[in-house]
Amino acid sequence: MNSEKQRQIGKESPVLEVEHPQRIDRVHPVLEAEHLRKYFPVRQANPFSGRKIIHAVEDMSLSLYAGRAIALVGESGSGKTTVARMLARVYGPTAGTIHFRNQPVSLRNSTAALRKYYRHVQLIFQDPFSSLNMVHNVRYHLARPLHIHRHVHNKEQERAQVLALLEKVSLTPAEQFIEKFPYQLSGGQRQRVAIARALAARPQVLLADEPVSMLDVSIRLDILNLLLRLKNEENLALLFITHDIASARYFAEETLVMYAGQAVEGGPCEEVIQRPRHPYTRLLISAAPNPQRHLEASRIQAPQTERGRGEIPSLINPPTGCRFHPRCPHAMPICRQRVPGRTRLDNGHWTHCFLYGESTTPDWGHGGEAPETSPPSDKPQRE
Numbered sequence: 001m002n003s004e005k006q007r008q009i010g011k012e013s014p015v016l017e018v019e020h021p022q023r024i025d026r027v028h029p030v031l032e033a034e035h036l037r038k039y040f041p042v043r044q045a046n047p048f049s050g051r052k053i054i055h056a057v058e059d060m061s062l063s064l065y066a067g068r069a070i071a072l073v074g075e076s077g078s079g080k081t082t083v084a085r086m087l088a089r090v091y092g093p094t095a096g097t098i099h100f101r102n103q104p105v106s107l108r109n110s111t112a113a114l115r116k117y118y119r120h121v122q123l124i125f126q127d128p129f130s131s132l133n134m135v136h137n138v139r140y141h142l143a144r145p146l147h148i149h150r151h152v153h154n155k156e157q158e159r160a161q162v163l164a165l166l167e168k169v170s171l172t173p174a175e176q177f178i179e180k181f182p183y184q185l186s187g188g189q190r191q192r193v194a195i196a197r198a199l200a201a202r203p204q205v206l207l208a209d210e211p212v213s214m215l216d217v218s219i220r221l222d223i224l225n226l227l228l229r230l231k232n233e234e235n236l237a238l239l240f241i242t243h244d245i246a247s248a249r250y251f252a253e254e255t256l257v258m259y260a261g262q263a264v265e266g267g268p269c270e271e272v273i274q275r276p277r278h279p280y281t282r283l284l285i286s287a288a289p290n291p292q293r294h295l296e297a298s299r300i301q302a303p304q305t306e307r308g309r310g311e312i313p314s315l316i317n318p319p320t321g322c323r324f325h326p327r328c329p330h331a332m333p334i335c336r337q338r339v340p341g342r343t344r345l346d347n348g349h350w351t352h353c354f355l356y357g358e359s360t361t362p363d364w365g366h367g368g369e370a371p372e373t374s375p376p377s378d379k380p381q382r383e
């Protein structure tokens with residue numbers, strides 16, 4: 001099957017007929033990914049040098065709920081964008097499944113079905129400068145998705161809805177923005193247009209890939225507040241990708257920490273940030289820009305050993321066992337040999353680390369469910 005076909009969504013997939021739900025549902029996920037894996041082949045100049053593969057994402061699972069946000073946190077190169085692109089069906093996963101409203105999103109071919117899936121699951125890019133087309137004005141950018149998804153049928157409806165979208169993202173008075181071109185807007189205004197364009201499709205899921213990282217520090221909070229308001233008003237299931245674990249706490253209900261393509265810790269934001277368990281999460285918190293905010297976290301369990309050592313490893317030949325072991329101040333012999341499975345802690349908090357149990361994931365590469373261990377004591381135990 002060619003890669004274009006692999007990106008397509010199944011023709012019969014009933015998922016795509018689901019309309020926007022009226023009720024908030026905290027039990028059933030809107031979008032659910034299980035054991036996603038993504039490998040990229042490396043292009044090589046020498047065809048005889050052997051096939052190399054980038055192991056960008058390994059065994060990634062997450063569930064997005066209406067009206068709630070998950071913050072996906074990790075260093076550059078940890079695989080955050082690749083996860084978002086698989087969820088948005090920009091990339092087909094190498095392995096794993098995606099369910100939308102409990103229906104499988106299949107790889108079978110249907111352009112019409114793919115368009116409907118795109119309507120429900122919208123991606124906001126990091127760079128508002130390149131995500132808008134400089135030769136088209138704001139009206140064009142917002143009217144296009146309205147027409148593609150058949151939300152408008154004439155010029156009058158188009159104008160009314162474009163104005164309403166501008167109001168929704170607080171670009172007011174809307175009449176003053178509708179004919180402007182991207183080069184006439186500030187970075188923050190462009191990102192508001194990009195958000196309005198995503199909303200034009202009337203999505204249920206918003207995947208925001210570092211939506212403020214390229215903006216001036218002074219306007220980042222405004223854009224975060226806008227996304228927060230829209231999440232509540234539109235009942236959106238939101239994936240918020242960020243380098244900054246501090247903004248995760250402000251923005252999301254849940255935090256998921258990724259390292260070198262793998263999820264290492266997750267749970268409610270307060271739990272993960274106030275009581276980080278995985279040495280990598282503690283490293284991220286100790287490097288957060290506002291140490292005052294995380295004083296308690298560092299007092300609890302982030303000793304001097306959580307200082308950064310080294311960099312994210314090569315994903316062509318990732319480290320054996322726990323991928324964090326070359327950087328980990330607590331690494332033990334077992335960490336080099338075996339992949340830690342998931343250990344459940346208190347209050348929905350979990351981690352993958354031998355400090356909290358001996359569980360392993362022997363078939364990690366095949367997407368097997370990690371066995372679980374009972375919650376450990378707060379104090380890390382060495383072998």
Ligand SMILES: Nc1ncnc2c1ncn2[C@@H]1O[C@H](COP(=O)(O)OP(=O)(O)OP(=O)(O)O)[C@@H](O)[C@H]1O
Nearest residue numbers: 040054056074075076077078079080081082083315
């Ligand atoms: N299209 C691609 N082809 C080949 N390799 C890719 C591709 N996209 C991503 N990668 C590789 O996959 C790994 C994860 O990249 P990804 O962009 O998902 O990380 P990220 O966490 O989003 O990083 P950043 O914070 O810098 O945006 C990197 O090693 C990257 O080089």
Ligand code: SF4
Nearest residue numbers: 322325328335353354
């Ligand atoms: S499993 Fe071992 S190497 Fe990995 S984070 Fe835990 S202690 Fe460190």
Ligand SMILES: [Mg+2]
Nearest residue numbers: 080081082209
């Ligand atoms: Mg990225």
